[in-house]
Amino acid sequence: MKFIDEYRDPELVRKLLNAVNVLAEKIGRPITLMEICGTHTHAIGRFGIRRLLPGSIRLISGPGCPVCVTSISDVDRALYLAERPNVIFATFGDMLRIPGTGGRSLQQIRAAGADVRILSSPLDGLSIAEENPTREVVFLGIGFETTAPTVASTLRSARRKGLKNFSLFSVHKTVPPAIQSLLDDPGLDIDGFICPGHVSVITGGEAYRLIPEAGRAAVITGFEPVDMVDGILLSLQQILEKRYAVAIQYARGVTQGGNLRARQTMAEVFEPGDADWRGLGVIPGSGLFIRKEYESMNALNRFPLPEIHSAEFEGCRCGEILRGAMSPPECRLFRKACTPVNPVGPCMVSSEGTCAAYLRYEA
Amino acid sequence: MCIAFPGMILSIDENNFAVINISGTKREACLDLLDEPVAVGDYVICHAGYAIHRIDEEDAKESLALLKEFIDHEIY
Numbered sequence: 001m002k003f004i005d006e007y008r009d010p011e012l013v014r015k016l017l018n019a020v021n022v023l024a025e026k027i028g029r030p031i032t033l034m035e036i037c038g039t040h041t042h043a044i045g046r047f048g049i050r051r052l053l054p055g056s057i058r059l060i061s062g063p064g065c066p067v068c069v070t071s072i073s074d075v076d077r078a079l080y081l082a083e084r085p086n087v088i089f090a091t092f093g094d095m096l097r098i099p100g101t102g103g104r105s106l107q108q109i110r111a112a113g114a115d116v117r118i119l120s121s122p123l124d125g126l127s128i129a130e131e132n133p134t135r136e137v138v139f140l141g142i143g144f145e146t147t148a149p150t151v152a153s154t155l156r157s158a159r160r161k162g163l164k165n166f167s168l169f170s171v172h173k174t175v176p177p178a179i180q181s182l183l184d185d186p187g188l189d190i191d192g193f194i195c196p197g198h199v200s201v202i203t204g205g206e207a208y209r210l211i212p213e214a215g216r217a218a219v220i221t222g223f224e225p226v227d228m229v230d231g232i233l234l235s236l237q238q239i240l241e242k243r244y245a246v247a248i249q250y251a252r253g254v255t256q257g258g259n260l261r262a263r264q265t266m267a268e269v270f271e272p273g274d275a276d277w278r279g280l281g282v283i284p285g286s287g288l289f290i291r292k293e294y295e296s297m298n299a300l301n302r303f304p305l306p307e308i309h310s311a312e313f314e315g316c317r318c319g320e321i322l323r324g325a326m327s328p329p330e331c332r333l334f335r336k337a338c339t340p341v342n343p344v345g346p347c348m349v350s351s352e353g354t355c356a357a358y359l360r361y362e363a
Numbered sequence: 364m365c366i367a368f369p370g371m372i373l374s375i376d377e378n379n380f381a382v383i384n385i386s387g388t389k390r391e392a393c394l395d396l397l398d399e400p401v402a403v404g405d406y407v408i409c410h411a412g413y414a415i416h417r418i419d420e421e422d423a424k425e426s427l428a429l430l431k432e433f434i435d436h437e438i439y
Contacts, residue, residue, distance in 0.1 A: 001386045003369035003406060003418060006427060015434045039365045066364045092411075094364055121412020123393060143411075146365040150411040153395050198365040201408060201416045223366075230430065252423035253367075253408055253416055261398035262415060352364060 003252065007224030016229040017052055023236040024054040032058045032189055033235055034182075034324055036175065037196035038065030038352030039223055045361030047225045049232075057232070060324040061354040063178050063280055064196060066143045067094045068346040068353050069322060071276040073310040074171045075100035077300075081138050081169060082106055082114050084303055088132060090125045091140035093118040094350045097343060101310045122154040129158070129166040138299045141170040145202040148172040148288050149262035152269035155290075155297055167299040170290055173275050175199050176207050177286035182323065183214045190324065192217025192235040197227075197250040202266075204258025205246045212244035222250035269294055278346060279322030318345035321354050328358040335359060367410035369418060372403050383409060 024031065035041055041061045044050060050059055063069050079100050082089035089106070096107045096118065110116040115135075119125055122139055129137040141151040151168065158166045175196060182188055193216060195208050200220045211218035217238035221231030231249040238244050248254050266288070275287025290298045315333055320326035328334045328347070338344035340356055347353040351360075370385035370392075379394045381401075392414045394401060399417055401407060407414035 001369070002371070003423065004386070012431060012434065019434060019437070037365055064365075092364065123412045143364050146367065146410055146415070149396050149415070150413045153393065153413065196365060198367045198408070198410060198415075201367070226430075251426050252418050259396065259398050259415060262396045265396060350364070 007226040013225050020233050021054050024056050027240050030056050031191045033192045034060050034062045034190045035194040036062040036064040041357050042352045043223045045357040049228050063322045065350050065352040067098050067350045069277045070171050071278050076308045076310045078140050088115045088135050088137045090117045090119050097349045098346050122151045129163050137166045139168050141168050141172050144175050144199045146198040149266045152266045155269050167297050167302045169299040172288035173286050177283045181283045191239050194231050195220040197222050200254045202259045202262045205248050205256045208246045219247045219249050220254050279319035313344050316345040318347045321347050328355040367408050372405050
């Protein structure tokens with residue numbers, strides 16, 4: 001397939017790796033790079049990138065798996081909404097097994113009779129609403145800047161069509177405020193960031209200026225092996241020369257200005273607000289909440305929520321894992337109490353979660 | 364979750380939806396979020412039922428050729 005196969009060329013990957021080795025030796029000290037995006041975490045495991053790199057380069061995963069950073073109280077609220085009578089609850093598949101308080105998940109309550117549906121596009125939620133005019137369709141909108149415009153556009157379509165039985169629970173978040181929160185941590189031991197490819201299609205390169213300003217490398221990187229190794233190479237170049245800037249490795253997808261139309265659609269429907277991230281806590285301005293103009297389609301208004309007392313599972317270290325402060329085998333539950341079949345924490349659930357990717361590809 | 368796929372536009376209908384060939388599978392995608400005009404034969408990056416970016420084929424080809432040239436000739 002065009003735009004995939006040519007970026008899997010083993011010969012080119014080998015040559016890039018040689019260059020990585022040369023630069024790593026020139027730098028002469030251990031280097032830590034953080035990939036922010038969960039899709040990168042998965043690609044690094046899948047293509048065995050970690051094992052190809054020189055020992056002095058350490059790759060750690062950041063808070064870029066949207067289901068992993070959804071707060072337990074948001075998971076509990078989703079469970080509450082999904083259990084309302086007459087509700088069809090729709091969301092992306094990754095969300096189904098995320099445990100809320102007491103280990104309950106959407107998958108569990110579906111087995112017990114709740115009508116929970118997995119969609120690959122939010123637009124499918126509109127068809128379900130049209131086909132079931134006497135039921136209430138609640139869509140759980142989750143994801144970063146890549147996904148939020150698709151949900152915003154869907155909400156606009158729902159209004160245009162005059163659909164009265166479609167509403168949205170938004171737990172959408174944005175990436176730059178989370179990076180800022182990592183950079184604000186004085187203990188942060190990261191030399192550079194492998195910046196997300198598809199979030200950046202929307203945000204453009206400008207959104208990451210805060211990284212070079214904090215004296216760290218920043219390279220927006222694609223998801224194929226050539227992309228990943230090239231992204232690491234460009235990061236090492238910045239670190240060696242101590243000249244930091246936002247570089248765009250993934251130029252076939254990302255421009256400096258990003259996709260303005262998608263951002264405008266997002267801004268028409270959502271406004272920024274403080275959001276609670278699992279592992280990182282409340283980050284100012286990092287959440288996307290439904291604007292007043294679309295209030296009637298906000299599921300949180302349509303279904304008044306009681307106070308829910310949410311509690312994390314004791315011993316779960318997903319918080320440290322999501323900040324890159326701990327690696328999966330250092331968690332006592334990893335592979336023992338917490339497995340992909342019976343996940344305790346969110347990092348073990350999604351295939352993009354740090355622990356699940358580690359167990360599948362590295363352990 | 365931010366997984367997205369490149370594909371080629373096969374047709375575009377009057378509602379601004381396209382049929383796209385993604386690795387041999389035909390998928391429908393809405394074009395409302397694109398910030399530039401597209402036509403049949405163009406490659407786009409698709410995510411969650413939407414096309415989110417038009418790939419400039421010439422630019423992409425050129426960058427890849429440049430990378431190959433650079434890696435062959437650059438002395439580290």
